[in-house]
Amino acid sequence: MSNELLFPSEMAEADRLAIAAGPFDGIGLMRNAGAAVAAVVLKRYPAATRVHVLCGPGNNGGDGYVVARILRESAVDVSVWASGSPQGGRDAALAASECPVEARPLSDFVAEVGSVVVDALYGAGLSKPLSGDAAKVIDIAAELNLPVVAVDLPSGVSGESGNVLGKAFRARTTVTFARKKPGHLLLPGRELCGDIELADIGIDNSIVAQLQPRTFENIPALWLDRLPVPAVDAHKYKRGHVGVFSGGPSATGAARLSALAAARSGAGAVTLLSPANAMQVNAAHLTSVMLHKIDTIADVDEFVGSRRPSAFVLGPGFGIGEKTRDFALVVLGNAHGQGSGIDGLVLDADGITSFRDTPDALFEAARRPKTPALVMTPHEGEFAKLFPDVAGHHDLSKLAKARAAAKRASAILVYKGADTVIAAPNGRAAINSNGASWLATAGSGDVLSGIIAGLLAQGMPAFEAACAAVWIHAETGTRFGPGLIAEDLPLALVAVLRELVESRGMAAE
Structure with missing residues (x-):
């Protein structure tokens, strides 16, 4: 059943179980996630003058480096803006090393009308209010009315509650992986996600079943088989x-x-x-x-x-x-x-x-x-x-x-x-x-x-x-x-x- 909702902690456990089970290791899952986001950007914004990819220091940022690499290989004009560097030896660091686009500091962010922003700063795992350079970028994107494609969840939105932590991006599209999170459906998060695309990155349904989720999106698949139909x-x-x-x-x-x-x-x-x-x-x-x-x-x-x-x-x-x-x-x-x-x-x-x-x-x-x-x-x-x-x-x-x-x-x-x-x-x-x-x-x-x-x-x-x-x-x-x-x-x-x-x-x- 694909209507299960996973909390950020449950999603992290799903990643761990999937890596242990194979066939994808951590960087494999990250490459799959980045490819899914890049495909959405190419499909929805084929005429974009430039794509600005914002990368945080964690796995969300690692996804962003994969996005930037694939877009560059697709002849898209790409800029990468980084908030800190991935920790050495982590999957995100490997993804950054594979990206041919040199990252510039997020504090120097500039953009132009007609460009697109890929938000790969923090995603669903953010636990403290968004401020500083990230908040300034949010303001710039809003002032220029730039379309934002969020990776997993708009940065600044809690994956657990849907609440805004400090300030948050308003995305046109959010690409999330394996399962949605509560923050995609609870307000105000739902209004900030835009269109939500759920991507399969190689985490099998059996992995999710091991978590025994107790939270669901209320769609007919949850209850249709119990809907009463009169007997003859x-x-x-x-x-x-x-x-x-x-x-x-x-x-x-x-x-x-x-x-x-x-x-x-x-x-x-x-x-x-x-x-x-x-x-x-x-x-x-x-x-x-x-x-x-x-x-x-x-x-x-x-x-x-x-x-x-x-x-x-x-x-x-x-x-x-x-x-x-x-x-x-x-x-x-x-x-x-x-x-x-x-x-x-x-x-x-x-x-x-x-x-x-x-x-x-x-x-x-x-x-x-x-x-x-x-x-x-x-x-x-x-x-x-x-x-x-x-x-x-x-x-x-x-x-x-x-x-x-x-x-x-x-x-x-x-x-x-x-x-x-x-x-x-x-x-x-x-x-x-x-x-x-x-x-x-x-x-x-x-x-x-x-x-x-x-x-x-x-x-x-x-x-x-x-x-x-x-x-x-x-x-x-x-x-x-x-x-x-x-x-x-x-x-x-x-x-x-x-x-x-x-x-x-x-x-x-």
Whole structure:
């Protein structure tokens, strides 16, 4: 599976294992990496007046010397600017010795409009803020609007967190090797990478498998084989039953959006669970979605016992307070030890905020044996309310924060945003890479909650269901584009779901 993400330390271990296994030694891998970058430069910038290759003192710089050599052999006008010299006896030193272009000090860097910069200074391994001569070169490249091709990762971007360390290049293209790093997908790093090209330099998939990666790019390959497809003999309750809790008469729309999304994502039956004073409002807007009155915990118990729901959504438009907490805990508790068949509870919006003062009550309920999966979908503000200490830990990446929160809460954590992170209590995590700005509209998150619940109700494992829902939601938003409002999303899901089901069928053949 090529959607694994490797931290810089894991990538270094992959290099070590690959060198030990052969057939390429260290300089062989470096030559392959440099050749891959040079090929991208030649393909994308055939008319460049000059290519300026910036080389650091480590392996990233070694790749740069290979790039410069190959470009010179291809009759390209090349300049090399070095920040320090490679340590003697290292692969980078050998690569530098093979390069026919004399290196000049980075401090003397000058460039001209029409030239191209290859950033081979530090890559993903940078651990301290970028400053001094490198920062000046970044300013010059930006002022002249020079296209930058980054080797592995734009210098100044953390491969682990995507954060900018001091200052960073804004690349038009980033060429990375074997696997992407978290910093390629987490913001702001993702915006600074430009187009990302993944090059095979001779590190076999079996080498990556030895590392047992726990971090993934959220693409269909991660979960497509678990996407539910109805059997020939399926009836509506075999396809799962979702219950969506509605707010009062003036706050019913969010729950209806969730309910419709659950139905569109494949749930065989969906019931809107409405307080008595909102029954008429909801009835006026529902057709295929069923309606059931629920005002008390006893009503929830009766519904679970008589209608056998598979999943619930609680939070969208429901209101903040004790009733919300009670309903969440009774859903989790009702499933415990009673064979109710509840697969999961999706807690969003008001459902999350209601536990800001008593989070341990929720977390304790979620960690009990045989309790259904708890999936929480906070945006940044809601995350900070439930996990204030984690949110305030500025040294942690968004990925690390999501992992810490998921473990503490014994829940699947969907930490929303343009770079949504999905994390499980066991440490598995995925970073979404197809985020759509069109989804920044009221009600969009309610639709996401409904998709997750719909997939859960059909028996999809909670982590995979959350990952699939996030990707499907974003893909739908991208395809719809300008003018999107949340009401458009449930019907627009159909085309994306159809393609996924067809893809799964072809993969199974």
